[in-house]
Amino acid sequence: MTRFVVRRLAGSALVLLGLSVITFTLARVIPSNPAALYIGPKARPEEIERVTRQLGLDQAPPVQYLTYMRDMLTGDWGTSIGTKRPVLEEIVSRLPATLELIAAAMALAIPLGIVLGVLSARWQRRPPDVLVRVVSIVGVSLPAFWLGLLLQVVFFRNLDLLPLSGRVSADLRFTAPIEPITGLYLVDAALGWNWAAFVDASRHLVLPALTLAAFPIGLIARMTRASMIETLDQDYIRTARAYGLRDRFVTYRLALRNALLPVLTVVGLTLAYSLTGSFFVEIVFNWPGLGTFAVHSMLNVDYPAIMGIALFGAAAYVLINLVVDLAQAWLDPRVRLA
Amino acid sequence: MAIGLAQPVVGAPPRGFGHRLRRALLTDPLGFFSLVVIVLLIVMAIIGSAMAPYPMQGEGASSVTTRLFPPSWAHWFGTDLFGRDILSRVIVGARGALVVSVAVVALAMAIGVPIGAIAGYSRGRIDGALMRLTDLFLAFPPLLLAMAIVAALGPGLDHAALALAISWWPWYARLARGTAISLRERPFIEAARSIGIPDRTIVLRHIVPNSLTPILVQATIDIGTVILAAGSLAFIGLGASPPAPDWGLMVAEGRTYILDQWWVSTFPGLAIFVAVLAFNLVGDLLRDLLDPRQNA
Secondary structure, three states, rough: OOOHHHHHHHHHHHHHHHHHHHHHHHHHOOOOHHHHHHOOOOHHHHHHHHHHHHOOOOOHHHHHHHHHHHHOOOOOEEEEEOOOOOOHHHHHHHHHHHHHHHHHHHHHHHHHHHHHHHHHHHOOOOOOHHHHHHHHHHHHHHHHHHHHHHHHOOOOOOOOOOOOOOOOOOOOHHHHOOOOOOOOHHHHHOOOOHHHHHHHHHHHHHHHHHHHHHHHHHHHHHHHHHHHHHHHHHHHHHHHOOOOOHHHHHHHHHHHHHHHHHHHHHHHHHHHHHHHHHHHHHHHHHOOHHHHHHHHHHHOOOOHHHHHHHHHHHHHHHHHHHHEEEEEHOOOOOHHHH | OOOOOOOOOOOOOOHHHHHHHHHHHHHHHHHHHHHHHHHHHHHHHHHHHOOOHHHHHOOOOOOOOHOOOOOOOOOOOOOOOOEEEHHHHHHHHHHHHHHHHHHHHHHHHHHHHHHHHHHHOOHHHHHHHHHHHHHHHHOOOOHHHHHHHHHHHOOOHHHHEEEHHHHHHHHHHHHHHHHHHHHHOOOOHHHHHHOOOOOOHHHHHHHHHHHHHHHHHHHHHHHHHHHHHHHHHHHOOOOOOOOOOOOOHHHHHHHHOOOOOHHHHHHHHHHHHHHOOOOOOOHHHHHHOOHHHHHH
């Protein structure tokens, strides 16, 4: 196991290094005048000159890359043109909102996707299976931004059940302010025994989380179904059945456990999907997270911010993959011995 | 589709594939639905202006007297802020949606397939290097790389398409590599090599053409996914610019008055959803038909 971990860590480090080359190329090599981009549209010639020196743009690309790496590693990711604050600080301060959204969506998608997938496999080619397949294919075909808008119309405008957008009601900071501890409002509200805020934050979370969960639900259900069907077809399951073990025991204890291993990969994949998926959901629901920041940066050509977000997202993805691989190796000896 | 010698096709559909595909598309209700949608999309892409009730408005001409009309007999999908008939714009917009996604998939294939074929055919160091490169592009979360590229190049439909292709080719490289690896051990490739045909010719004339079936299947499925991705980019303002009848852009334009004039965003979004759904359903059918387990 140790060898596997070391090998996998080394691999991830290499990928990160490669990623930094790509973001460096996008940030410094492709634009014709990166310094002007870094200052923004109102760049004065003397400013451009200053930034050119500061970023080392007058030097050879390999030297530039080394400076770029040094800056990234020491936490100097540049200053956002839009907010005039350090990019890394912006990313870190907005991360909890996005994490809360992704966590809520995953909490919905993983159990629901697995249950649907198992049902589908158990009733293969019968009505429940057909229904689940339709649900899951609809889930992966729905544009998240459009689904979000529809949910707003139905649950806010027509039914008046749930709030339209934002993380909490505007008046909450007067009636029951949340003490920031983790930045995750649900957790903070719970830690502060702030029931009113907890309810308010949960209500705001429902629609965005549901929107973000649609795609993962479909994907996880499909993967679980395929994996479950394959597992149920194996000899040890047939043997178990021949011994007369109860169907429930065979399905849930013997088959499901093994069938879930490939599902883990898909869960990792959907986590990564959710990172960019949350961008669109955040825009629709005015969610003050990383996605809103990312999209505003892209529209305003806030170059340092865009490149920071790209590198951050890629690094997060590499990390997620690493964790998934390690979890798989831990659960399944075949993976780590291969 | 095979060029040159009569070769067996790797990953090829089993015998009677066309027949069974036709049967699935015509008898399975979901298959039939997707067939109808895709045919309709293609027809709209070709003669959209002739089908649209208000072709000029479809292209972008405004009509001040009909602003934000709800759906009615005169305007089935209602009208938008500039009084344009939304049905017409959805119909005219089919061409852009289809052209962009076909272009993206074709470009991604043009980059990915040769890289994958060379990697799979040559094995060894070249393979290792090319696949490391491929993995790097796959190490970005979906769409994030495309967004960063569009941001670097500046917003616009052409840049969005280019960016999507750049982030999509690695999938084709992987697929092509897989088929190339199994092909290179085949007798007809060995025969070609032994009579001294240069590697370049072997890859171009034999490996690539014979890898195309699974790749084309994947491409069909991907067209839907790319429509969704391009729509997403357009929605956040990184794709087509007004007054283009772009579905994603239309959803974004209607967002401001979604609560009272729900139809402005709803119908273009529905167009994206139905188009993506149709391609995904066809993809599912193709996968089912190609799955060797089910053919046994």
